[in-house]
Amino acid sequence: MDLDWLRANPRQLSIFLNHQRIRVTPVPGGDVCVATRLTLDDGSELFAKQRPVMPPADFFAAEAAGLRWLTVPGGPALPEVIAVDAQGIALQWVEHGTPSVAAAEEFGRRLATLHRAPCPDFGAEWQGYIGTEPLDNTPSGGGAWLDWYRTRRIEPYLRTSRDADALTSADVAMVEAALARIDQPVEPPARIHGDLHPGNLLWGRDRAWLVDPAAHGGHRETDLATLRLFGGIAQLDRVVAAYQDIYPLAAGWEERVGVHQLHLALVHTALFGPGFAGLVRAASDHTTC
Structure with a gap:
């Protein structure tokens, strides 16, 4: 099973996870969901979340809607939603990095751009x-x-x-x-x-990423x-200064x-x-x- 199949069948995520033999690596952290790193047959890697007990039917759909709504031109990086159903969500995998000055300043500018959308x-x-x-x-x-x-x-x-x-x-x-x-x-x-x-x-290898939103106006x-x-967060002063350059606060x-x-x-x-x-x-x- 590969990424193309999952993209074509995004509502079959739970069937995919329950019935396909793929490499699953636990990811630490999180009090609400069980998080795993999935390695597909084509070598693609994804981040997946499921609830230990059956969640409300719209639980993961709300997260997917928020991630997509926050994705605006010039805004912060957000992981792509690959698949979502009532029992879980699979997202683009993001490699961890360090909070550099350059990444912090870029994030501040991009956050300001998001807030102006x-x-x-x-x-x-x-x-x-x-x-x-x-x-x-x-x-x-x-x-x-x-x-x-x-x-x-x-x-x-x-x-x-x-x-x-x-x-x-x-x-x-x-x-x-x-x-x-x-x-x-x-x-x-x-x-x-x-x-x-x-x-x-999430500080990635070359930029900061927004994850787990409760997105709204x-x-x-x-x-x-x-x-x-x-x-x-690390480099908070750099983030705020770069933000102020784009969209000054009151x-x-x-x-x-x-x-x-x-x-x-x-x-x-x-x-x-x-x-x-x-x-x-x-x-x-x-x-x-």
């Missing part, structure tokens, strides 16, 4: 997932970003975290206060990765803010980093419990305007 609304035409959690992408219908963000990205995970005792009432009050005091400049919707913590930026500052989580963007990090912080408390409450508190504290 046409985007009709906050939200998306498909319903998404982040980790195992549903992600409500209902379009804003022309409404303001902060209202959409509060309703679709904060309140569901804040409620889940509170109900599971992952956050205290004081933590909830801190989040609400951070949202209340932000003065967000009005900007048009941007195509964003939506889950761009450092683990979802959002605020462009969100992607830049989440790159700072968990210690931040004044005060650094004071708004925390509110843009709140969504991913709350996803972590909703999924993994009170061990990530400190991340929520830090994001709330980092919102100063």
Whole structure:
């Protein structure tokens, strides 16, 4: 079985994986999916993901839709979707490299290009997932970003975290206060990765790649803010400087980093419990305007 057959039969991925004798190498990392490296008969290599239990029918389709939607001329590199069905997804294999200055600067310029691509609304035409959690992408219908963000990205995970005792009432009050005091400049919707913590930026041999998106129309500052989580990516200053050359950020963007990090912080408390409450508190504290 070779790459041409799989391209011609993309919805037969699970049959292909279950019934063909191909070389499968486990890939470490990931809490949601089982990841493998596939070596096909023609020598082609792919990255494949499957869930240990049957996922929702649209789980991998949402990832494929996001990868394709984020692929714009001059934008960041994203792995090609080779095949996808209800049980898994197979993507172009990317060889790992190092975060060079040149790669960081190129990524900053390309991320700015992505954020300038046409985007009709906050939200998306498909319903998404982040980790195992549903992600409500209902379009804003022309409404303001902060209202959409509060309703679709904060309140569901804040409620889940509170109900599971992952956050205290004081933590909830801190989040609400951070949202209340932000003065967000009005900007048009941007195509964003939506889950761009450092683990979802893959440094390849000659460039940086975006992987595992929760893509939607959002605020462009969100992607830049989440790159700072968990210690931040290597060469972050170079990325931001190159980005600013192409698409300058509005004044005060650094004071708004925390509110843009709140969504991913709350996803972590909703999924993994009170061990990530400190991340929520830090994001709330980092919102100063």
